[in-house]
Amino acid sequence: MSLKVALITLGCAKNTVDSEVVKGMLISGGFEWQEKTSNADVVLINTCGFIRDAKEQSIETILGVVAEKNTSQKVVVFGCLAQRYSKEIEKEIPEVDGIIGNDQLTRMPDILKSLFLQERVLEVKNSNEFVREGFINRERVEDGFYSYLKIADGCDNLCSYCVIPLVRGRYRSKMPDDVIQEAKYLVNKGVKEVILIAQDIGEYGKDIDPKYNLPRLLKDLTSIKDLDWVRLLYCYPNHLTDDLLYTIASEKKICNYLDLPLQHISDNVLKKMGRTFLREDIYGLVSKIKKILPDVALRSTFIVGFPGETSRDIEILSNGLKDLKLTWSSFFTYSREEGTPAAKMANQLPEGAKLERLSLVKEIQHGVTIEEIKKYIGKRLPVLIEEKIPNEKDWYLGRSYVQSPEIDGQIYVNIKENIQNKIGVIIPVDIIGSTNIDLIGEVTDESCQ
Known part of the structure; x- marks a missing residue:
């Protein structure tokens, strides 16, 4: 009799892709899929461990599931929280039956079968040992006419606040043939829009063939029949080349949309973050983008309340939001993450101050967004x-x-x-x-x- 499996997915779009890979492998392996956890022999939880709020949500979800599980059920956690805190989960939540690291997803069918032959399974490797991902048939976990396509994993940027290199490893591009095969597979499933994601899509290809970069990948993707749109998310500003911008401008299938995770605009904070560009670079880049792509929609992400951030830094950020006129922006308060250089920095700000600053910049960007959106009226x-x-x-x-x-x-x-x-x-x-x-x-x- 086949095992019945249910899945809960938390976190970012990269986790969504990982969940779809796991679902595809399990269904191909003869497992029976369940929408309700109460009907499952095994409950999988794909966790997030990026910032405090995400960790808290993951922990609360795990505790809720194990509190309701029956005596015959198994609970397995994977994803970034499992990778980063495997020992803590093993010790503090003994009701969890399996802890799976980020590089072990292709072994999930065999791991789940072994659960019923032993008391507990712990399969977590050091992120330095992670290898390149290949193509695997995915099964959708979300409805819609779009799908995310992860073209790389890991990160080499080593920003002072970020744990991604610790839980996802070094940068690893997916081979071009695998990316193209996956895109065609998704289109055959009815997907109209493929959204390219990675921690930094701009570095795609650097570890396989510097001559086969993101612009070349885009040209191959746009040749796929029945693929209508290609959208680009998470492009580190330093890696947004003129070649990439002109490729976007020349290819009708590529959306005039760019996500640039700037994180701040004040030089003081950017230097402490370990970012390799400054305010002047940001202004120049946004100006160039808008010149080459006049109708572009720009999105970014910002962190407020970083250690040592002053009221002047917030003023610079606020003025920058008004000047740059980004279409969309998301904001987060700084999360002090153990194992990062920023966690050891002096002048850590109290939560109350962080939230006040968050409210201020969100209000400013909201006004900017409303005005930017109005520009499309009449078009x-x-x-x-x-x-x-x-x-x-x-x-x-x-x-x-x-x-x-x-x-x-x-x-x-x-x-x-x-x-x-x-x-x-x-x-x-x-x-x-x-x-x-x-x-x-x-x-x-x-x-x-």
Whole structure:
């Protein structure tokens, strides 16, 4: 009799991909998939261990699952929390039956079978031993017409606050043929938009063939039939080359959208973070991007409350948000992570001060986003129609190149009934208004001609 398995996924898009890989392997291996944990022989929890809030959510989820498990059930944790805190989980949560490291996912079927032959399984290696990932048939864990494609794992940037190298290892590009095969596989599953992710997609290829870089990969991806959009997330500013920008400009399938994790704008904080660019570089880069890609939508991420951050640093960040006019930004308070250089720095800020600063910069960016979104009013944008709004005649939800799924706004689209095949199709939409961070559009016979 096959084992029944349920899966809970926490954390970032890279975890989503890992969960889909695990699901694909288990289903191919004869395991029976369950949506409810109560029906499963094995409950898998894909954890996140990046910052404090994520760790707390992962721990709470583990404790909740083990509190409800029956005597015959097994609970297995994997992902970054499991990789980073395997010994602590083993000691403090003895109800967990298996702890699996980030490089052991391809062994998951055999590991789960062995669970019922021994009391406990611990399969965690040092991140320095991690090897390159290959292509594996994935099974979706989320619905939608988009899918994330992890083109590399690990990181070599060694920022002073970040634990990624500790839990994901050194930078490892996926081989080009494997990336192309995976993209084709996803398209055959009905995916319209492939979103490229890695800790830093800009360094793709450096460890396999410097001549085969991200621009070359993009050109190969855009040749795939029935792949409509390619979106780029998480490109370290230093690795955003002119070649990449002009490739985006020349290829219609590549969304005019870039995610640049800047983290701060003050030189004082950037230097302490170990970032290898400064405020002047940021201003120059954003200016160049907007010159080459005039209609680009830019997203970034910022950390506030870093050790030694002053009120002047926050003022510089605030002014930078107003000057740069990024379409979207996310903000996080600094999380003091053991094992990182920043954890040992002097002048650690109290949580109250961090939260005050967080509120300030979020409010500033919210105003900027509202104004940036209004720039699309009066334009005709290609929109991927994703779902019908319940109980609202002729109204649908969709996204254009301006919006990445899950993190940005959406477009409310009015579509007349005489237009067929709405869901999962990219159609031209006239943008007629906005509401907060969302756009409002309409489709008419004229716009579809």
